[in-house]
Amino acid sequence: MRLYYAISILIALGALILVLARLDKRKTNVRRIVLIAVMTALSIVSRFIFAAVPAFKPMAAIIVLTGMYLGFEAGFMCGALTAFLSNFYFGQGPWTPFQMVAFGAIGATAAILATQLKKRRFLLIIYAIIAGIFYSFFMDIWTMLWANNGLSGEGYIAAIISAVPYTILYAASNVVFLLLLEKPFGKRLGRIIHKYRI
């Protein structure tokens, strides 16, 4: 049963390497690359600003906005790198690859749904909630493998139950920060994208 723990880490790592290597083949505008770095740095800094508050963080919201305005690659990179690099300040562990995959997926999905999310605010709210729940449930798989050394329905439910407050906080923080940040980000990123033809 313990194999799952190690195998899941290796799968997560492998998936990350594959996606990053594939993204590397794309030719990306220099300005877009800089913006990916800027947004990633910003979301890491936001983790510092909210370091004192557990689970209630604007990271996921910033990653979603990056995906929405700068595209698939940016969303994934920003998500994965935020998790990876911020953990150098907040504690690296075997959970890092899982966080990378989860945040990367949230950012990339936001990019796929970008047109709808930009058009309708309620869709954005729904996406924010789903992203929060997804993150929490995804990390619960990890908690289960980690604390119980195995794959079991019971263990998973136990992990989900014990993480309910966190799930609520993740979803709530996503909604709050997305609603608050959508307008300022949209306006400014839009301006830069137009002004510099990115």
Next chain:
Amino acid sequence: MTERLHPLSMLIFFLFTIILPAFTGNPYFYILSIIIGLIMLFNTLPLSNVLKSIPGYLLLFVLISCFNPLFYHDGDTILFYLNGKRVTLEALAYGMNSALMVIGVLIWCRIFTHFYTSDKIMYLFGTFSPKTAIIISMVLRLVPLYREHIGTYRNTQKLLGIFGEGTFFEKIQAEFKIFGGFLTWLLEHSMTTSDSMTARGYGVAKRKAYKLFTFKLSDALICCITAVASGYIIYAIITGAFSTVFYPSLILPTFSVKSIVAFLLFGIVSVTPTVRDIIYRLICRTTTAPKKP
């Protein structure tokens, strides 16, 4: 000495020490890994720094140990009833075993974070995704810059009266205004950075990352030994040399030739960097000490 390891051999070493013990499920293996990890931690970080984190590890041990028996009620040996549910020795033992694994992993991760500096991350990413490598390098520059700048920016805006005498809600609004202004600032400034990248030829040819590290004989040796040891330990795991049975009743693993060889191999490989560090320090001390007249 350890910090001079090539990023690749260092990565292989840490994957070995972080992931491999978990495969075994064997408490003795976990304890061995924790002991060697702690030795290495004491050898690399300042003493007070390590001592401060010991209570945290103990607390985590208690928490994880208790988590399992509260949710799992299998096992023959009942310790007591809690809210009508059985709390069993087996479940507790299982929890303790998990806790040992978690703590071992945490200790080795901490050593990993200490040795795997940004230069090494860059090198590793540079080999399979130069684009990611350059983004990482930029992010690592921007994080301290932004952290410092947002403080300065907020203070300046405070002096310009952005908070006014407002209510709590208005103050929150002001904070978001500050964040918006900060965003404009960083976006505008980032465009110069991209001009600077273009000016230095970013994108004109296939990018090749500068290799700060060379793959030495010692790196090759460490890779080989680690690979051989991993191979043997995995063989031992598959053939059931470490099996611990928890349910229905606890059977502690026994020692066999196979498992003892595996313990030895793990111990030798994982302690090597520490030994090398200590020897290197002694050499440095003897060669740099002032000679008596």
Next chain:
Amino acid sequence: MNNILEVKNLSFYYDEYDSRTGLSSKGKSGINSISFSIPEGSFVTLCGSTGSGKSTLLKLIKGDIITSGTLTGQIVFDGTDINEIDSAVRASSIGLLFQNPEDQIVTDKVWHEIAFGLENLGMAQSEMETRLAEALAFFRLENISRHDTATLSGGQKQLLSLAGVLAMYPRLLLLDEPTSQLDPESAEHYISTIKKLQTALGLTVIIAEHNLDGILPVSDMLMVMDNGALVCCDTVENALNTIASNKISDGISNKQSDSLTDASSCSSSKICADLPLATRYGISIGAKNLPLDINSGRRLIKDNIISAYDTASKPAPGNEPLVKLKNISFRYTSSGSDILSDLSATFDKGCSYAILGCNASGKSTLLKLLTGNIKAQLGQINPRISHIKTAYMPQDTDNMFIADTVEKELLLVGLSPENYPEYIKHIDYAKSPFDLSGGEKQLVGLAKVTALSPQLLLLDEPTKGTDNISRRKMTVAINTLKESGTTIIMACHDMDFAAECADKCAILSMGRLTGFKSCEEFFTDNKLYTTSARAMTVGITEGIYLESQLLK
């Protein structure tokens, strides 16, 4: 002679982007049919007022930076049209450096910043190693090669960027106001490094700069731009003579052109304002050989003894104290050394103070202490800072801006366009504050803090990155403000500016202030650390320390 760069009939129009229709159209002109050629190995200074097209020209020569717009004409680099050169060759042989030290750094480590350009060229590892070692040795960056770029000082950052470009072996170096964000010592060091590159390695250098003090004496050629057109491109001597003769002819038609500076004043007087004092003095007395530095200026003064000059009489400031500092000591970290130690001072109402001193002497720290954002560990400030209405203008004025346009920015502090002070009337209010030039930013910043009608105004390096015209506007603004009873304390490197608008000056050194003296006393007593006007007249005529006393 072999020309490394030839520009023929170059014109450039920016694209106007309409965000509503999403269409682009030919917009405002950036460059207006310019032609010139530069011989290999020259040191060329490119000057001109803000918005004259200096940056645009440099970026166009470099290529690839400006991606939208219409370009006509031809740029020939070393005999080949720039568009026909392989992009990798173009990237390495023409180097372009920017104004802001922070922004042009890309990576997090010093070694990586230098290797960055080489990596882009896809160079072999062994060659990269050699070039990196070369650059580290040439720029003496060896002992910081593994440091984080974030920990470097502004001057070090500019040198690092230069090293990064030089490692690519450029033949033409384009520098866009590289020293405007640096303190005088670092700027001097930077210019001397550039000069060394030109003389020792035969590099061609084109450097755009506002402040021509240190750079004109080392230049071979002077290019002057105005409104997108090239006014002249000649040897320094010839160019200055052209400016001088234009100025004289302008002077007849427009008597007060030199005094106060508006957009309408003629181009040559605008350029004149940026020239070194010695040169301006030469022009003002109609000398044949115009001096470029203080020393040759002194020779000229000896020959033309100044008989009458205005004694700079400043009104005696009031002596009702606003704030008193007593035995202030401050350090940033508990184990660090004292930045300020036992500092005492009294600041009177309606009086302006200049705190001079070299880099890292604690000037900015003292100002921050007065804002109340940081607290001194020892000593008293009387009355408490929270009881005084304070306004603060930081070194980096970008920190003051929060709105999308200048108009909204000023509305935040209750200023509507009809109440704008005179000195910002020429600025386009619809622009984003970030798109303004350095000088314009400082002026809008000053308008913003002034609108708070503070009792105590703190200015940190108000002249950083500004051109001379904005500086003069600022001088007037500060003097008006002082008359309205505001106490002004400024920390600055710029002694000429301090002499113009401070009542009292002191040097902050070893954590202490030297004791405030009146400006006249301070600058005429000092011989090492004083204004250019004083340095030019030391031992020849006593009592001159202001530019206006020297220039008629």
